[in-house]
Amino acid sequence: MNHTASRMIIVSAPSGAGKTTIVKHLLSTFPQLAFSVSATSRKMREGEKDGREYYFLTSDEFRLMIEQQKLLEWQEVYPGSYYGTPVSEVERMISGHRYPVFDVDVVGGLNIKKLYGDAALAVFIRPPSYEILEKRLRLRATDSEESLQKRLDKVKWELTFEQHFDRVIVNDKLEDALQQAEMLIREFLGLA
């Protein structure tokens, strides 16, 4: 099986920067795109559904996927929480004639970019400041204090990866960020 989609979009950023919000907007704007559902060993949050936000696996099931080489890439994004892109997702997109959108951490994002080169647009979402990011994460209220701290502990390190991405969106005013994201996709897909 050839795993090469002709175009793909990678969206990476620290947790709370606005990836999910921006990706959802892009998916509802461009019928050409489809969300690549990752596998994860983290616990399901309230409101999430298996197979929609993620394929929720036990750590053993996740390890088996690694062993069986069923993941295009994977990372232990937070201590004890594994995330990975199933090869089968990319295949699903290709057979459905859709361009995959990957919401992945900064390292996973750059790994996918390395695999696909110019066929992939790697977008980094930057929050206006660390303080605003923390405030948004607390307002989102989806994480326990422990999970929140794990996320905040990584932010400064993750922000240093920005320079390696193709494009950067500063997510200050949401309307502006969504518009900029749309513009980038139009340009990349040749729809402009």
Ligand code: ADP
């Ligand atoms: P990520 O997927 O990167 O973790 P989210 O998209 O979940 O981030 O955004 C984190 C929180 O911040 C969510 O509650 C979201 O509604 C909110 N948010 C996103 N962008 C903005 C913005 N520009 N201004 C204010 N709140 C925002």
Ligand code: 5GP
């Ligand atoms: P969350 O637990 O908030 O849903 O996601 C935590 C982090 O894991 C985010 O940065 C998200 O982009 C990243 N992530 C989600 N899926 C994958 C994946 O398949 N691979 C990698 N490397 N990171 C992922």
